Amino acid sequence: SATTPIRATLFPGDGIGPEIAESVKQVFQAAEVPIEWEEHYVGTTIDPRTQSFLTWESLESVRKNRVGLKGPMATPIGKGHRSLNLTLRKELNLYANVRPCYSLPGYKTRYDNVDLITIRENTEGEYSGLEHQVVRGVVESIKIITRQASLRVAEYAFHYAKAHGRERVSAIHKANIMQKTDGLFLKCCREVANKYPEIVYEEVVIDNCCMMLVKNPALFDVLVMPNLYGDIISDLCAGLIGGLGLTPSCNIGEGGIALAEAVHGSAPDIAGKNLANPTALLLSSVTMLRHLDLHDKADGIQNAILNTIAEGKYRTADLGGSSKTTEFTKAIIDHL
Ligand code: NAI
């Protein structure tokens, strides 16, 4: 048929990024997904318009297409320029990062009933990039919490819960210590919770939340939290189901932008060795397809991934298998 393809931005990213992005491209082609990728690589010099290695053109591409998929981008520690991920999140106002995490049928961990959605505030908190040395030997990092961003992410979490038939939203915090910042975050969550009486609302202190998640993840449903807590909790959740190679995410921005990305980083320890598990990025691409209402394609690809893992014949090393990235990808294509 002569349907016009949808244009989407693709950042293959660093480390294992290009290898797992290649998997996505191949699976999309085999599944005849009507998407035309606009590929953008991270630049090798700082673009003054973004103050980072991210090019202005690549940001424009996401702004125009409204949808995209990004591989991991490495952030060298202490190099004195803006993190690429922070730049993307701030420039595109990607205010909520949605991280679904569910047990994969046939892949055994301590639990078989994990079904969690972490919703991470994505633009402020400790990630505001406001760090400086006060005097020698004393540095300061400023945690920003605003009413606007807190209400926006809380609103997104409750809306998500309602739209997806979820029953409970837990706000994760440390307001006993961070009284002003996390206190404001909670106040905003309560305000929004009042508008959703059909959804159970609770507040859980982050350290206790970690313990409860490890002991019994079924206690939770949708979790909403400030930026840093979301970073930490979502890796913990990934651990419950088998690791970072499995968990997808999608960044939601103002005006309906959706930039999907895996939760994991560039995995320099296995980069370039055809060892990476492409599942996390593939499942992220599935969230992108759902955002575009391409549900039949999304279902087809998601089932092929889950069936390949469940069958167990082809698994990457992180799941105890011996398949290369390319072999595992081919097995998924065979399952389509
Ligand atoms: P990482 O997530 O890259 O790796 C942690 C561990 O998980 C490693 O042992 C790695 O081999 C393994 N792993 C991750 N993804 C995997 C996959 N798909 N298949 C199999 N194994 C996988 O975290 P790390 O090492 O702390 O960070 C490396 C770089 O990535 C840093 O520069 C960091 O700043 C960046 N990073 C970028 C993110 C992003 O772009 N959203 C997120 C997290 C880290």
Ligand code: MG
């Ligand atoms: Mg992280």
